[in-house]
Amino acid sequence: MRLFNAEDRANLRPDQPAPLYHQLYLVVKRKIEGGDLRQGTLLPAEKDIALFFDVSRITVKRALDDLEAEGYVTRHRGRGTHVTYKYEPKVLRA
Numbered sequence: 001m002r003l004f005n006a007e008d009r010a011n012l013r014p015d016q017p018a019p020l021y022h023q024l025y026l027v028v029k030r031k032i033e034g035g036d037l038r039q040g041t042l043l044p045a046e047k048d049i050a051l052f053f054d055v056s057r058i059t060v061k062r063a064l065d066d067l068e069a070e071g072y073v074t075r076h077r078g079r080g081t082h083v084t085y086k087y088e089p090k091v092l093r094a
Helices: 006-010 020-033 046-053 057-069
Strands: 073-076 080-083
Touching (some): 057 073
């Protein structure tokens, strides 16, 4: 899966106190805010994300629902989940 890598997968740890859906939410949110997933990017299907991260589809659905509620993605049945957050690099001034 090109949008996610082994490091992203390693960030989901069942032994942590945070639920897996929230851990996945944070992984995707960081990638969006960091510019790795740009506005308009089509995310993989729920089942594909679930297989990659070795979690249930319900876990993926809940993470994506939370991202949608915060305006990071939009979800449309039959068309998929697209990133809606517009990444703007921060300009550092000296």
